[in-house]
Amino acid sequence: xxxxxxxxxxxxxxxxxxxxxxxxxxxxxxxxxxxxxxxxxxxxxxxxxxxxxxxxxxxxxxxxxxxxxxxxxxxxxxxxxxxxxxxxxxxxxxxxxxxxxxxxxxxxxxxxxxxxxxxxxxxxxxxxxxxxxxxxxxxxxxxxxxxxxxxxxxxxxxxxxxxxxxxxxxxxxxxxxxxxxxxxxxxxxxxxxxxxxxxxxxxxxxxxxxxxxxxxxxxxxxxxxxxxxxxxxxxxxxxxxxxxxxxxxxxxxxxxxxxxxxxxxxxxxxxxxxxxxxxxxxxxxxxxxxxxxxxxxxxxxxxxxxxxxxxxxxxxxxx
Numbered sequence: 333x334x335x336x337x338x339x340x341x342x343x344x345x346x347x348x349x350x351x352x353x354x355x356x357x358x359x360x361x362x363x364x365x366x367x368x369x370x371x372x373x374x375x376x377x378x379x380x381x382x383x384x385x386x387x388x389x390x391x392x393x394x395x396x397x398x399x400x401x402x403x404x405x406x407x408x409x410x411x412x413x414x415x416x417x418x419x420x421x422x423x424x425x426x427x428x429x430x431x432x433x434x435x436x437x438x439x440x441x442x443x444x445x446x447x448x449x450x451x452x453x454x455x456x457x458x459x460x461x462x463x464x465x466x467x468x469x470x471x472x473x474x475x476x477x478x479x480x481x482x483x484x485x486x487x488x489x490x491x492x493x494x495x496x497x498x499x500x501x502x503x504x505x506x507x508x509x510x511x512x513x514x515x516x517x518x519x520x521x522x523x524x525x526x527x528x529x530x531x532x533x534x535x536x537x538x539x540x541x542x543x544x545x546x547x548x549x550x551x552x553x554x555x556x557x558x559x560x561x562x563x564x565x566x567x568x569x570x571x572x573x574x575x576x577x578x579x580x581x582x583x584x585x586x587x588x589x590x591x592x593x594x595x596x597x598x599x600x601x602x603x604x605x606x607x608x609x610x611x612x613x614x615x616x617x618x619x620x621x622x623x624x625x626x627x628x629x630x631x632x633x634x635x636x637x638x639x640x641x642x643x644x645x646x647x648x649x650x651x
């Protein structure tokens with residue numbers, strides 16, 4: 333049995349953020365059109381972390397595969413990556429393994445690419461100031477994804493403790509970047525606000541956000557945790573990856589629904605509906621826009637298929 337093994341370094345040599353965003357658009361378009369087979373993901377929890385098992389098949393393009401990924405936050409103290417795993421791509425005609433690739437970096441890239449796609453579809457085209465809460469492994473990719481679709485000139489980074497925010501801000505090139513400790517100062521005048529943290533409660537007060545602000549939440553994904561508060565959800569056009577997933581996992585929406593502030597109908601569209609032209613781009617007449625992400629296997633298989641295609645074309649990877 334022969335299959336291609338693709339390393340992290342090889343992955344980064346094969347795709348750009350623009351490639352990843354386009355892969356997300358293709359994947360979500362198929363998901364919305366009912367062309368995807370995607371069982372509910374399985375979660376195994378133990379100790380200070382958990383492992384996810386996420387299979388999917390994209391019917392229109394024939395991508396078939398599964399991701400096994402683990403998130404162990406205390407790995408940071410062990411000098412290890414907090415997100416680890418693999419994506420297994422399977423030949424759609426024979427069922428034979430086609431490739432195995434590092435899922436740690438790809439998870440961060442595809443998560444950011446979905447946020448970038450959402451920003452391209454619903455945020456104002458003239459957004460120039462980006463505030464990001466969180467400075468971990470996901471944060472640089474989130475910044476890159478937003479910069480790929482909007483003319484960002486200023487980036488403000490907020491993190492617990494502040495040191496990681498200062499490091500991240502110092503690493504950014506071609507943009508004015510600084511670490512900010514006060515959440516209110518960080519969001520004042522921001523056009524796009526991204527939350528990618530492990531916080532259990534909202535990381536900023538969105539009461540005074542001006543009309544036209546775009547908010548993106550890609551960190552919390554458990555029913556009892558949230559990064560974005562009710563004051564955003566009740567004013568925003570809410571867009572998601574997939575309704576069923578967020579209504580099971582996203583506390584940012586589940587909590588205000590349970591409190592009676594909104595209903596499940598607060599979700600106006602999923603990304604695929606907008607990509608396919610079944611729902612409009614922009615704010616659809618709402619004051620704010622809010623994209624909530626919990627991650628789906630569609631993203632993993634879509635980006636895995638793109639990496640595999642390019643690896644086969646360029647002869648990259650070990651067979």
